[in-house]
Amino acid sequence: MVRTMLIEAAARLLGEEGPAALTSRRLAAEIGSSTMAVFSRFKNMAEVRRAVRQEAFARLDERLDELPVSDDPVADLAAAGAVFNAFGLASPHLYRAMFLDPPAEEDGLGAGTFDRLVTLIRRCIAAGRFPDAPESQVPVWAAQLWSMRHGLVVMTVAELLPDEQARFVLDDMTFRLLVGYGDDPVRARRSIEQGNRVAAAAESIANGEPDEVRRSRKRAPG
Amino acid sequence: MVRTMLIEAAARLLGEEGPAALTSRRLAAEIGSSTMAVFSRFKNMAEVRRAVRQEAFARLDERLDELPVSDDPVADLAAAGAVFNAFGLASPHLYRAMFLDPPAEEDGLGAGTFDRLVTLIRRCIAAGRFPDAPESQVPVWAAQLWSMRHGLVVMTVAELLPDEQARFVLDDMTFRLLVGYGDDPVRARRSIEQGNRVAAAAESIANGEPDEVRRSRKRAPG
DNA sequence: ACTGATATATAACGATGGTATGGTACCCCG
DNA sequence: CGGGGTACCATACCATCGTTATATATCAGT
Numbered sequence: 001m002v003r004t005m006l007i008e009a010a011a012r013l014l015g016e017e018g019p020a021a022l023t024s025r026r027l028a029a030e031i032g033s034s035t036m037a038v039f040s041r042f043k044n045m046a047e048v049r050r051a052v053r054q055e056a057f058a059r060l061d062e063r064l065d066e067l068p069v070s071d072d073p074v075a076d077l078a079a080a081g082a083v084f085n086a087f088g089l090a091s092p093h094l095y096r097a098m099f100l101d102p103p104a105e106e107d108g109l110g111a112g113t114f115d116r117l118v119t120l121i122r123r124c125i126a127a128g129r130f131p132d133a134p135e136s137q138v139p140v141w142a143a144q145l146w147s148m149r150h151g152l153v154v155m156t157v158a159e160l161l162p163d164e165q166a167r168f169v170l171d172d173m174t175f176r177l178l179v180g181y182g183d184d185p186v187r188a189r190r191s192i193e194q195g196n197r198v199a200a201a202a203e204s205i206a207n208g209e210p211d212e213v214r215r216s217r218k219r220a221p222g
Numbered sequence: 223m224v225r226t227m228l229i230e231a232a233a234r235l236l237g238e239e240g241p242a243a244l245t246s247r248r249l250a251a252e253i254g255s256s257t258m259a260v261f262s263r264f265k266n267m268a269e270v271r272r273a274v275r276q277e278a279f280a281r282l283d284e285r286l287d288e289l290p291v292s293d294d295p296v297a298d299l300a301a302a303g304a305v306f307n308a309f310g311l312a313s314p315h316l317y318r319a320m321f322l323d324p325p326a327e328e329d330g331l332g333a334g335t336f337d338r339l340v341t342l343i344r345r346c347i348a349a350g351r352f353p354d355a356p357e358s359q360v361p362v363w364a365a366q367l368w369s370m371r372h373g374l375v376v377m378t379v380a381e382l383l384p385d386e387q388a389r390f391v392l393d394d395m396t397f398r399l400l401v402g403y404g405d406d407p408v409r410a411r412r413s414i415e416q417g418n419r420v421a422a423a424a425e426s427i428a429n430g431e432p433d434e435v436r437r438s439r440k441r442a443p444g
Numbered sequence: 445a446c447t448g449a450t451a452t453a454t455a456a457c458g459a460t461g462g463t464a465t466g467g468t469a470c471c472c473c474g
Numbered sequence: 475c476g477g478g479g480t481a482c483c484a485t486a487c488c489a490t491c492g493t494t495a496t497a498t499a500t501c502a503g504t
Binding site: 096099100110114139140143144146147148149150151152154155158160161165168169172173175176177179180181 | 318321322332336361362365366368369370371372373374376377380382383387390391394395397398399401402403
């Protein structure tokens, strides 16, 4: 299908060369056609960019859905956060397009991703990790975790914060928030570490690394 | 000075009509001149936008510096956060330009604002509100508070989060982080409320509201 | 093979960022 | 008061952008 070819080419252009590279002519040339191939399928370039964002959200959701569901929901929550973070840092242009470029009009494109976060929090509450948490707190905490990660990724991408600090800042902030939500500090710390491990493993799989690489990473090198 | 006229016109165009309105011809027409008036003073439009961002940071810093220094540094910190938040919501296009538009290259334009945050945190530690806080934690916490607010403003501006929730989410997250940093919950809550009052008063002054609106809360401790 | 429809290439339009050219107005100095 | 240099700016121009009109090629169904 030409349409999917266009979307994939557009995502690649945007992801690898930035928004300036995503022009109608360039995109048409990328699939060996003329601009009409673009405009006969999309009303305008804005719609192309929207399709790319939709594709990017689908990829992020896919990554999140690949994460295993364990019996430690807080670790699952932390893993989702790490995946979110890694996604943003690995594809800054795409991340930018997903969360920063969209015009003021709400198009509800990130709603599914937000819902996944809500579900993760609900599981934490159901498991008794956040005692005394009323249902009304769920969307509030989801927004907190989301904006915390979002802000951190944006700061890192904008180079307001060195990359090596970002991970530590994220973990520390996550820890303090989880404790603030009522989780036990020791369990929270352990869940965050476990979540990071799971996310790193999922990242390896997503990147198609061979099994030996993943296995050797878990063992002591040697 | 024509240059300042251009910067102010550019800031107004960007702030009121968005980035699409900030074109060389439009900007030239705005000061009753031609595009050469722009390009003889700025290398290109990117430099114009940079100057606008610089101007916007200066305005934000000005707002922050107008805040009184009280004997409750945590309240001062909360007030700065509220001012930051209000600034972003009041001028979404400017906010966007300041933190989201800048290309990947670091230009250190927000460094001064970040330093103000660091100073506020240091005062909290000096006042004993965050016991057992090593110096190394200061930039980490500054990044946490910054990214927390940043993410929240971005989410609000992008309408991923309803405006009315944003304030509550911010206060709640600030509270939990402050407690996580070691502050006493009761004092933290009080400081946040006090900070919000101070910020609202400063906002009134900045907006040129009559004295009686703010005289009631002018009671500085000490 | 012919007809009709569909998709595409070509080329054009208006607007953009940016530049070259040339004139003008101003200011400093005699 | 006047002359000359300089800084500024209006105009016109270029390449490129998004987008569209028109002509052409391709393909399906008889």
